[in-house]
Amino acid sequence: MNAYDKLNIAILAIGFAQSFYAGIMMLLKKNARLPERVLAVWLFAISFQMLISLINTRYSIMGFPISPFVYGPLLFIYINTLVSDKPRLRHYYISWSLPVIAFFILALIYRKQPVLIFDNFMADDPLRGMRIAYAILLMVSIIGYSIATFVRLEKHRRKIRDLYSYTSQKITLGWAQFVSISFFVFYFGLFAMGFTRVFAENFHFDPLLAGNIILVFYSFAFSIFGYQQDRIYPEIPVKEKPKYERSGLKKKDIDILSQKLIFLMESEKLYREPELNIVDVANRMHVPRHHITHILNEKMGNNFYSFINNYRIEEAKQRLSDPKYYNLTVLAIGFDAGFNSKSSFNTLFKKHVGLTPSEYRKKSINN
Numbered sequence: 001m002n003a004y005d006k007l008n009i010a011i012l013a014i015g016f017a018q019s020f021y022a023g024i025m026m027l028l029k030k031n032a033r034l035p036e037r038v039l040a041v042w043l044f045a046i047s048f049q050m051l052i053s054l055i056n057t058r059y060s061i062m063g064f065p066i067s068p069f070v071y072g073p074l075l076f077i078y079i080n081t082l083v084s085d086k087p088r089l090r091h092y093y094i095s096w097s098l099p100v101i102a103f104f105i106l107a108l109i110y111r112k113q114p115v116l117i118f119d120n121f122m123a124d125d126p127l128r129g130m131r132i133a134y135a136i137l138l139m140v141s142i143i144g145y146s147i148a149t150f151v152r153l154e155k156h157r158r159k160i161r162d163l164y165s166y167t168s169q170k171i172t173l174g175w176a177q178f179v180s181i182s183f184f185v186f187y188f189g190l191f192a193m194g195f196t197r198v199f200a201e202n203f204h205f206d207p208l209l210a211g212n213i214i215l216v217f218y219s220f221a222f223s224i225f226g227y228q229q230d231r232i233y234p235e236i237p238v239k240e241k242p243k244y245e246r247s248g249l250k251k252k253d254i255d256i257l258s259q260k261l262i263f264l265m266e267s268e269k270l271y272r273e274p275e276l277n278i279v280d281v282a283n284r285m286h287v288p289r290h291h292i293t294h295i296l297n298e299k300m301g302n303n304f305y306s307f308i309n310n311y312r313i314e315e316a317k318q319r320l321s322d323p324k325y326y327n328l329t330v331l332a333i334g335f336d337a338g339f340n341s342k343s344s345f346n347t348l349f350k351k352h353v354g355l356t357p358s359e360y361r362k363k364s365i366n367n
Helices: 003-028 034-056 068-082 091-109 128-162 174-199 207-228 251-268 278-285 289-299 304-320 330-337 342-353 357-366
Strands: none
Touching (some): 003 034, 003 207, 034 068, 034 207, 068 091, 068 128, 091 128, 128 174, 128 289, 128 304, 174 207, 251 278, 251 289, 278 289, 289 304, 304 357, 330 342, 330 357
């Protein structure tokens, strides 16, 4: 056994052990929900492929890898269930498994045949059509689902501005966006290198080994971030149906609730709560969440995120220019106003005021 084979076997063994263990831990996670179960299936698919590849180093039981056809769909389904306030599996997801079933049968039938040969990929033999179809469908599957995942994440990032007054990695899913983009980049590069090997002479590159290394990386990434990921949408407690749920909002109701919302902010200063979300406000006002969204969007031309942070910025401006608060640091004033991080305070303040909080304080002192 040469060094290359030893390296490949070591990577496969690490990938199998890690992904299988991570899948078990995901299922055993306290209060595991549908996204965790989907992620567990994704991890088990990786471990299954790693195991088959390990066995194939000694015995031919599969003609070519078939699990890669589920990586893209499961990535999209995981993200889609994660960013849904009521996650569920769709019936049409079943149709996405047809390529997997088809190639699984073919992989068993041709398990003794050298289907995926890169040096003579375009050789005129009975299996050439299968090789071409396999490569094209796999490329379309992974790249297509990666793009769909990225688009879904972008829609989610816009939607949460109607729900939260703050941002964090677990809400914006910045880690998932990075993973989906890098997933696309890595596999696009992998396909490009694979096609280069097919058509270029003296270009020695093994896409299977590189693919295994990439899978091990994503197995670690998803198991770490996925296990730490909490539910995104605030849980709505089961209560008696509120006043406006069935009747809808009339203009008079909108005006009354708008005044009540403003009074609540100015009197109780709810915006000072750093992790305030729209469900908290709706519960204080005893109305459904979508009524608050309707008021902000239609009446005030705003979203929840901007509405709350405008109050925080105004309070920070008042304190930064007030001599009795000169003993407090700029960051302390930002935290007191409700901001949950230095970066969000500086970014939003400068966006609205045109100056950083420190610059605004200096200007106030000089005046």
